[in-house]
Amino acid sequence: MTDAKANRAARRRKRKGRKSNMSLESKEQLGESAPPQTSPPPSPPPNPKRRKVDAPSNSKSRPGFLEKMRMRLTGGHFRMLNEKLYTCSGNEAFDFFKNDPQLFDVYHAGYQEQMLHWPEKPVNTIIKWLKKHSSSWVVADFGCGSATIAKNVKNKVFSIDLVSNDPSVIACDMAHTPLNSSSVDVAVFCLSLMGTNYPNYLDEARRVLKPSGQLLIAEVRSRFDPNNGGADPKKFFEAVNQLGFSLSSKDFSNKMFVLLYFKKTERNSQVQNIEWPELKPCIYKRR
Template sequence: MAGEGKRRARRGKRKRHSLNNASPSLQKEEHPSISPPLHSSRPPKRSRVEPSAPKSTASSSFLDKIRGRLSGAHFRMINEKLYTCSGNEALDLFKKDPELFDVYHAGYQEQMSHWPEQPVNIIIKWLKNHSSSMVVADFGCGSATLAKNVKNKVFSIDLVANDPSVIACDMSHTPLDSSSVDVTVFCLSLMGTDFPSYLQEANRVLKPCGWLLIAEVRSRFDPNNGGADPDKFCEAVCKLGYTSVSKDLKNKMFLLFYFKKKEKVAPVKYIEWPELKACLYKRR
């Protein structure tokens, strides 16, 4: 009996050894609890979930859009006011709330970004082709772009000084001395119901034989749509004591007028000025 027990023990030991050395597949068959789950030939359907933008990003984009619309509406309101009031009224408006000037010029720059060519760049080029010793008065200078891009001495004039070099004043009453500058410039700045008074002030500060350069939005000089006749406008300017040297009418967005002041000017008591159509921007 003892021998039989020893033989059984040896058989059990050999069986355990064979199981331990068996292939993994056989081991898994012996232990079904750890075998991998069976898969069907058709994968289970999964519901498609579209990724959504983070709430913070979507909210920020929405707020930016609203701010842009409000800013654009604010610009159009200020722009319309400037074209339909006097220079003195515009000066009072910006004195009460100087931030309106920044709002206006931010909207102005956005509008200008859609123009294929900027009139101020043409005037800069014109000055660079002439003597840098000529003194310039830039009426309605905005951010003083002209002064920053030429070697000339430039008096930058506007209703609000958003740059230390800008002289803030009503453009019909500047602190400049009479016959003190060689070139006067109006680049998209003949705004307001009393624009002729700006030209009269420019005439006062301009030396004999000096230059007057005017760039204006083309629609303001379209007689077929309520604008002024460019020839009649030139006639009125010439009565101040100028000679019309040339007109640049090829640009689709604006016109350029070049006048030279006569050496001797006979005073004219009354000048009939054509009404310049207000430039009102549409909502984009």
């Protein structure tokens, strides 16, 4: 083959290579895909023996072990203190908390926790009743706790309890208050007839009440349930009547507590010994 022929043959091969490349580029422009690439092999399945690590729990939504133990200890202290208040006299309770006032805070913290389980609180019912009557009435709140009544009405309120963490609360035995005789219009006992000498508290209320003054008692319903070891309501009404009160109305509609409304009358001087029924202690069960 001559050199001229060899050159022509080389040029033809070069032109064919260019056409072949142009054909491939044209196919890509027309959307014809290139041969599919092989996909990578699937990842191996997780090792079933590998232990799953749980995310740390949210301490705000679920109490930890130490918090649960603290709650149990607090609840235990409350139940112990609650039982003591029901099974000792008012004077003994006053001396007990006077020696260690912090125990009173423990008791009321537990009391507030128990009230969270009540669909309706008797203190709110009493506050509504007071707001419907004269704001000029003077009120004595026996066993006031955190002085809820005084904080929610316009009336002048003497808040009385065994311990005072508030300058407005009078710390004393409820059977012996510093209030003047015939100085208040309404005496309130909201879940506070707790001592074994509870009749002395009611006698003190009679002393400080003005003529025709009002006596309001809210108590746990089971304490007035004879079928469950509680006192006979009729016997209680009769004893309060002999003390010098007449029953104005009663409300047993609530499943948790009863409300009793009395008015001060002349005390029966012929009655020397009143037969008071025993009020069943209200002992909270462990939760």
